[in-house]
Amino acid sequence: MEGHSTYQPKGKVAQWFESRLPIVGLIHSSAVAYPVPKNLNYMWTFGAILTFMLVCQIVSGVVLAMHYVAYGPVAFARVEHIMRDVSYGWLIRYIHANGASMFFIAVYIHMFRGMYYGSYKAPREVLWILGVIIYLLMMATGFMGYVLPWGQMSFWGATVITNLFSAIPWVGETIVQWLWGGYSVGDPTLNRFFSLHYLLPFMIAGVVGLHIWALHHVGQNNPDGVDIKNVAKDSVPFTPYATIKDTFAMVVFLIFFSWFIFYIPNYLGHSDNYIPANPLSTPAHIVPEWYYLPFYAILRSIPDKLGGVLAMFGAIVVLAFLPWLDTSKVRSAKYRPLFRQFFWIFAAVAVGLGYLGSQPADGWYVVVSRIFTAYYFIHFLVILPLLGLFERPKPVPASIADAVLAKSKGGAVVVAGAAGPETK
Amino acid sequence: MTIRSSLFGAVAAALLLASGASGALASEGGGHDNRPHRMSWSFAGPFGTYDRGQLQRGFKVFKEVCSACHSANYLYFRNLAAPGGPGFTEAQAKQVASEYQITDGPNDAGDMFQRPGRLSDHWPAPFPNDNAARAANGGAFPPDFSVLAKARSYHVGFPGFITDAFIQYQEHGVDYIHALLTGYEDAPAGVHLQPGLNYNKYFPGNQIAMPKPISDGQVEYSDGAPQTVDQYSQDVAAFMMWVAEPHLEDRKRIGFQVMIFLIVLSGLLYFTKKKVWQHVSH
Numbered sequence: 001m002e003g004h005s006t007y008q009p010k011g012k013v014a015q016w017f018e019s020r021l022p023i024v025g026l027i028h029s030s031a032v033a034y035p036v037p038k039n040l041n042y043m044w045t046f047g048a049i050l051t052f053m054l055v056c057q058i059v060s061g062v063v064l065a066m067h068y069v070a071y072g073p074v075a076f077a078r079v080e081h082i083m084r085d086v087s088y089g090w091l092i093r094y095i096h097a098n099g100a101s102m103f104f105i106a107v108y109i110h111m112f113r114g115m116y117y118g119s120y121k122a123p124r125e126v127l128w129i130l131g132v133i134i135y136l137l138m139m140a141t142g143f144m145g146y147v148l149p150w151g152q153m154s155f156w157g158a159t160v161i162t163n164l165f166s167a168i169p170w171v172g173e174t175i176v177q178w179l180w181g182g183y184s185v186g187d188p189t190l191n192r193f194f195s196l197h198y199l200l201p202f203m204i205a206g207v208v209g210l211h212i213w214a215l216h217h218v219g220q221n222n223p224d225g226v227d228i229k230n231v232a233k234d235s236v237p238f239t240p241y242a243t244i245k246d247t248f249a250m251v252v253f254l255i256f257f258s259w260f261i262f263y264i265p266n267y268l269g270h271s272d273n274y275i276p277a278n279p280l281s282t283p284a285h286i287v288p289e290w291y292y293l294p295f296y297a298i299l300r301s302i303p304d305k306l307g308g309v310l311a312m313f314g315a316i317v318v319l320a321f322l323p324w325l326d327t328s329k330v331r332s333a334k335y336r337p338l339f340r341q342f343f344w345i346f347a348a349v350a351v352g353l354g355y356l357g358s359q360p361a362d363g364w365y366v367v368v369s370r371i372f373t374a375y376y377f378i379h380f381l382v383i384l385p386l387l388g389l390f391e392r393p394k395p396v397p398a399s400i401a402d403a404v405l406a407k408s409k410g411g412a413v414v415v416a417g418a419a420g421p422e423t424k
Numbered sequence: 425m426t427i428r429s430s431l432f433g434a435v436a437a438a439l440l441l442a443s444g445a446s447g448a449l450a451s452e453g454g455g456h457d458n459r460p461h462r463m464s465w466s467f468a469g470p471f472g473t474y475d476r477g478q479l480q481r482g483f484k485v486f487k488e489v490c491s492a493c494h495s496a497n498y499l500y501f502r503n504l505a506a507p508g509g510p511g512f513t514e515a516q517a518k519q520v521a522s523e524y525q526i527t528d529g530p531n532d533a534g535d536m537f538q539r540p541g542r543l544s545d546h547w548p549a550p551f552p553n554d555n556a557a558r559a560a561n562g563g564a565f566p567p568d569f570s571v572l573a574k575a576r577s578y579h580v581g582f583p584g585f586i587t588d589a590f591i592q593y594q595e596h597g598v599d600y601i602h603a604l605l606t607g608y609e610d611a612p613a614g615v616h617l618q619p620g621l622n623y624n625k626y627f628p629g630n631q632i633a634m635p636k637p638i639s640d641g642q643v644e645y646s647d648g649a650p651q652t653v654d655q656y657s658q659d660v661a662a663f664m665m666w667v668a669e670p671h672l673e674d675r676k677r678i679g680f681q682v683m684i685f686l687i688v689l690s691g692l693l694y695f696t697k698k699k700v701w702q703h704v705s706h
Binding site for chain 1: 470497498503567570574577582589594596674680682686687690693696706
């Protein structure tokens with residue numbers, strides 16, 4: 001966000017203003033002059049898509065909040081009021097409900113891209129950790145948002161998830177009652193969840209600001225994982241190059257999003273959430289939103305309650321340590337033949353855990369969940385540290401310009417250094 | 425090299441085996457003999473619209489049969505004349521409303537009073553409260569109809585749940601309602617029915633409190649549609665879908681406009697992007 005600006009205010013007023021608050025220069029350096037590696041592929045457009053989704057969720061959410069009432073006996077009816085009687089209320093609500101899922105689809109692609117291309121490695125550790133914090137805040141926000149329609153899944157999902165905290169020794173019960181505002185999920189819970197659901201997105205926006213700041217300070221990673229060495233040869237200015245590419249990708253993503261909003265708006269929800277919350281009747285299967293399913297599978301795979309909770313939170317916390325668990329100096333999976341294969345196994349295991357999380361926890365499902373849960377942790381705690389020591393990476397190009405040249409000519413890559421196994 | 429590849433192979437094989445086991449279980453555990461049949465609904469698909477005649481017939485079934493026990497609290501008389509619905513005229517909707525007595529008040533003297541229904545009234549509930557509804561129905565609560573068509577579904581399983589997203593299949597609720605209404609049978613030998621419950625092959629657990637609600641010929645149709653349980657069930661299910669999703673036609677119409685706009689815009693942006701990047705090798 002600093003340093004790249006070539007902004008020279010032309011008018012007298014602009015010069016006067018810039019010398020007092022250099023905000024136009026800041027925008028210019030961040031969104032116009034900022035050098036973007038020229039070899040980025042479309043996986044790098046999801047940052048812009050996510051920023052758009054955050055704005056989309058905040059705008060649609062603020063409008064919904066104008067019509068919604070967070071009071072147990074009427075919350076369900078108010079959502080139906082939005083769906084039926086508010087002008088285009090159905091559209092705003094379907095945008096918001098499906099927007100949450102789109103946000104998570106985009107963030108998962110963004111995260112897997114980071115893992116594949118080693119975007120978490122030095123000097124991007126803080127950038128990556130800020131991303132993990134955003135992800136955690138998103139999960140909290142999404143969970144509390146799902147409670148607001150006050151359907152059966154809202155109520156029982158809230159009951160199951162808040163009850164997890166009761167596994168904490170000594171203070172668990174107290175924490176749960178404090179979360180509930182009573183002795184069970186009820187009206188006080190709904191009210192505070194609404195309050196927090198409105199607050200957290202603005203906290204996300206704040207951390208996103210830091211995330212972008214850190215990104216613009218260290219520069220973007222890229223498919224070849226080599227830094228920009230020569231700005232003229234290796235990079236292009238953000239505008240128009242990245243701007244037009246991001247806009248195109250965003251519109252394509254909007255087509256995908258619109259498919260859900262207009263044609264299958266209830267596909268990603270659960271039909272039980274159209275039944276008003278009833279504390280006396282438990283649904284046959286309590287299933288969280290799809291984006292929590294891998295973690296739900298990890299939670300259920302551990303036979304001990306506290307162990308399950310620790311494993312579930314551990315599965316997210318381990319991401320924050322990824323920059324140090326991966327011992328390889330080579331960033332991109334493009335030049336790490338073994339890591340590339342293990343990456344895809346890990347991706348398949350993560351998706352598999354998601355499927356298992358949606359299935360009843362009995363029979364073979366439990367056995368497979370346990371194997372996959374174990375593999376999830378083995379990937380981070382054993383495979384990644386060892387791979388860096390034993391893998392023989394392919395030669396990495398000396399610069400982005402060389403990589404691009406090699407790609408366009410199909411020729412040999414200019415070798416940067418020794419291609420032997422790395423030693424620390 | 426060989427150690428590494430055999431390590432990789434072992435891990436991959438073990439995980440494949442594990443997921444294969446779960447897949448085999450899924451296909452064998454999901455014996456769907458009682459899965460509702462998929463019907464052909466006029467409102468399915470990207471250009472679906474409600475069949476006005478069907479909604480009017482379904483409304484007649486609801487009014488004459490279902491509404492004796494089931495409420496529809498979010499349905500207003502004015503909705504009957506709204507665009508995208510059964511297509512009644514405002515006069516017809518007023519006429520329907522006026523057939524019902526609504527409790528209003530308090531008046532200036534502080535008393536509640538009865539008056540004929542108006543367009544702004546919601547559909548009057550058959551029972552004053554949930555407990556009264558339970559007491560009159562052997563302890564079972566007849567669910568509200570307002571969003572029931574979206575509140576019911578059935579298990580689709582893999583890979584059907586993925587293909588449904590591509591073929592835009594969202595009609596699981598109405599499939600289930602149609603199946604339930606046509607699913608009453610005598611209990612098979614060996615099934616012990618609990619007192620007050622009825623056998624239904626599509627109801628989860630097969631024992632349902634609602635007795636067979638409708639029989640052939642019970643509701644008179646004036647448009648020549650067959651007066652059968654099967655037809656009644658389809659019509660009332662379609663009506664319930666409209667009650668649950670009154671803006672479905674608007675949604676699909678606007679959706680098509682949005683899609684056309686976005687596809688054209690993305691095409692223009694694609695060529696703009698190509699033009700901007702044409703002299704950059706990347």
